[in-house]
Amino acid sequence: MSAMGWTAEWREEARALEPFALAVAPDARLACDRAAAALLAETLISRAVLALHNGEGPRGLSRRLRLLCLFVRFHRRHARLRSLGEDGGESGGLRDGSLLERVVAAMPLEWREALLLVTLERLPHVEAAAVLEIPLTTLIERLARARAALAHALAAPIAAAPPRRVGAPHLRLIK
Amino acid sequence: MTASASLAQALAYVDGCLGPDQKPEFMRRLAADPSLAARVEQWQAQNEAIRRTFDGKRIGAARGEFEVESPAPVRVAPASPPRREFGRRRDSWGEDLRERGPMRTGAASERARRRPFAGRFFRRGAAILVATALGLALSAIPAPIDPSPQSAFVAFSAYRTFAGEPAEFSTAEAAALERWLRPRLGGWVAVPNLRGAGFTLIGGRVIPGAHGPAAFVLYRDGAGTRIGLALESGEAPPKTFTRASGALLAAALAAPSSEQATLVAETGAADLDRVARLARFDPASRR
Numbered sequence: 292m293s294a295m296g297w298t299a300e301w302r303e304e305a306r307a308l309e310p311f312a313l314a315v316a317p318d319a320r321l322a323c324d325r326a327a328a329a330l331l332a333e334t335l336i337s338r339a340v341l342a343l344h345n346g347e348g349p350r351g352l353s354r355r356l357r358l359l360c361l362f363v364r365f366h367r368r369h370a371r372l373r374s375l376g377e378d379g380g381e382s383g384g385l386r387d388g389s390l391l392e393r394v395v396a397a398m399p400l401e402w403r404e405a406l407l408l409v410t411l412e413r414l415p416h417v418e419a420a421a422v423l424e425i426p427l428t429t430l431i432e433r434l435a436r437a438r439a440a441l442a443h444a445l446a447a448p449i450a451a452a453p454p455r456r457v458g459a460p461h462l463r464l465i466k
Numbered sequence: 467m468t469a470s471a472s473l474a475q476a477l478a479y480v481d482g483c484l485g486p487d488q489k490p491e492f493m494r495r496l497a498a499d500p501s502l503a504a505r506v507e508q509w510q511a512q513n514e515a516i517r518r519t520f521d522g523k524r525i526g527a528a529r530g531e532f533e534v535e536s537p538a539p540v541r542v543a544p545a546s547p548p549r550r551e552f553g554r555r556r557d558s559w560g561e562d563l564r565e566r567g568p569m570r571t572g573a574a575s576e577r578a579r580r581r582p583f584a585g586r587f588f589r590r591g592a593a594i595l596v597a598t599a600l601g602l603a604l605s606a607i608p609a610p611i612d613p614s615p616q617s618a619f620v621a622f623s624a625y626r627t628f629a630g631e632p633a634e635f636s637t638a639e640a641a642a643l644e645r646w647l648r649p650r651l652g653g654w655v656a657v658p659n660l661r662g663a664g665f666t667l668i669g670g671r672v673i674p675g676a677h678g679p680a681a682f683v684l685y686r687d688g689a690g691t692r693i694g695l696a697l698e699s700g701e702a703p704p705k706t707f708t709r710a711s712g713a714l715l716a717a718a719l720a721a722p723s724s725e726q727a728t729l730v731a732e733t734g735a736a737d738l739d740r741v742a743r744l745a746r747f748d749p750a751s752r753r
Contacts, residue, residue, distance in 0.1 A: 306524075314520040333525050341673060391519050410516045415483035416474075431474045438477075441512055 301344065304358055305336045312336050312362060314407050317388070317396040318370065325388060335365045352421060359412065360422045363404055370400055394444040402437035405430055476502060480509040621682075621696035621716055621728035636669035643670050643683065651679050655697060658727070660685050662744035665693060665736075693731040693741065717742050 312332035317325070339361040342348065348357035388396070395403055401423075408419040420430040475492055478484040484492060496503050635646045640657040647655045650672045657667065665685035673682045673696070680698035687693075717729045717738035729738050 309525050310520055310523045313523045313525065314516075329525050336525075341671075344672065389519060391515055395516070407516070407520070409481045410513045411520050413482070416478060416481065417483075428470070428474075431470070431477060434477050434481075435473055438509055438512060442508055445512075445515075 301340050304343070304354070305340050307355070308336050308339070308358060308362060311359070311407055311412050312366075314395065314411055315366060315400075315403055317392065318400070331369065335362055335369065338365050349421070349424070356414075356418055356422050359408065359414075360424065363423060366404075367400065390445065394441060397444075398437060398440060402433050402440065405433040406437040406441070409434060476506055477509070480506055480513065621694065621730045625682075625694040625696075625730040635671065638667050640667055643667065646670075647672065647681050651681060651699075655681055656747050657681075657683055657697070658695070658745045658747050660693075660741060660745055662746060663741040664688060665741065668692075687736070691731070691735045693729055693736050693738070696726075696728045696730070698726045 309332070312335060313329065316332040316335070317328040339358055342361045342365075343354070343358050348361045352360065395407070398406070404423055405419060408414050408422060409416065412419075414422065416427060416430055416434075420427045423430065425433075472495075475484065475488060479489070479492055479496075496506065635643060637643050637646075640659060643657050644655050647657075647670060657670070660666075664687045666687070668684040668686050670681055670683040673680050680696055683695045683697065685693050685695070715731050715734075715736075715738055718727065729742055731738055
């Protein structure tokens with residue numbers, strides 16, 4: 292394959308990842324607005340594509356799943372580093388976006404990843420578990436919690452903003 | 467069936483990954499259990515809402531943070547006539563007509579009084595049409611493309627991503643790095659020697675450039691200051707520029723042939739102008 296075609300393939304892969312990255316990147320706890328989330332998503336996507344090209348990522352998965360897995364890894368690492376540097380400061384929450392966007396941004400990262408991989412990326416549960424590098428039972432548990440939280444938040448009055456979180460007790464580095 | 471197995475089955479049904487052998491049994495349960503049916507319906511609505519909200523979203527061009535000192539393409543906007551000018555002309559036209567007023571009487575005089583307004587309307591409309599046509603014609607002329615901002619953006623992105631981490635191919639030998647990079651970049655590459663400026667090579671990595679695969683090379687001096695260099699094949703070497711953007715500084719390096727080379731460092735960490743002046747490309751490393 293020519294060098295230019297190779298790069299076009301990279302770009303196509305990066306483009307396919309954009310909706311998921313834009314959905315998962317905003318984080319109410321990190322006071323992330325839409326522009327900051329877009330910048331973060333763009334950086335992490337390019338990083339994941341480069342890592343994929345350099346042979347990183349779990350073996351035995353398709354190219355698309357490996358790319359998703361690398362993105363999730365880099366995003367978790369970013370979230371962990373940010374939470375270490377936050378010093379438990381007051382979060383402003385996600386300032387813009389619809390109610391659904393704000394509710395999703397306020398979810399714990401693990402729930403958000405699981406929910407968006409299954410709904411937005413339309414991954415079967417087995418593949419979503421492989422991308423997140425967790426057992427299938429853990430994925431089911433996270434999905435159930437995420438859906439319950441979503442239902443609860445969307446049933447609440449519109450004015451009720453997602454709860455502000457201080458610190459990140461729910462954020463763990465899986466790998 | 468246990469509660470967790472039931473939950474897993476319901477979630478699998480909603481997410482479209484329930485096996486065909488399990489589907490008939492689940493459909494029977496769904497018909498028999500209204501609370502399960504309500505929950506499934508709610509989850510399906512959630513899926514729809516999430517897809518409606520997030521699907522198809524694009525990052526777009528959030529890349530306007532960097533500017534170079536190269537001249538921007540000249541675009542001529544259609545100029546609207548100054549209001550005072552227009553008013554003065556209208557007044558003078560009105561006076562003109564008033565001078566001719568005594569020649570008309572009755573309805574003719576009334577029409578004559580109204581004509582300046584109609585004329586003004588048509589003249590203004592004609593001016594807007596001409597200006598719009600002129601603007602469209604000028605905007606259709608292709609502006610000269612300056613590759614410098616693009617190469618600087620590539621360098622900035624690469625520096626942000628890799629400067630804090632080990633390089634993918636770690637070596638202090640430029641020739642070894644070139645041998646590693648060449649097949650990955652389609653043949654071209656020349657890693658400059660920055661020893662004259664006190665910087666030694668650490669290693670390099672392949673990055674996506676503006677026009678194809680590019681190389682990102684890292685150097686370090688005795689004090690531990692890191693600078694990066696993005697190398698990309700291009701039609702013409704970049705124009706000389708040095709510009710700070712946020713915490714980073716970029717400078718174009720005068721590459722001897724068709725490579726675009728952009729040096730990047732943290733602002734204040736290195737004198738990039740000096741480094742760019744002292745950079746040497748080894749003639750033996752040419753392709």
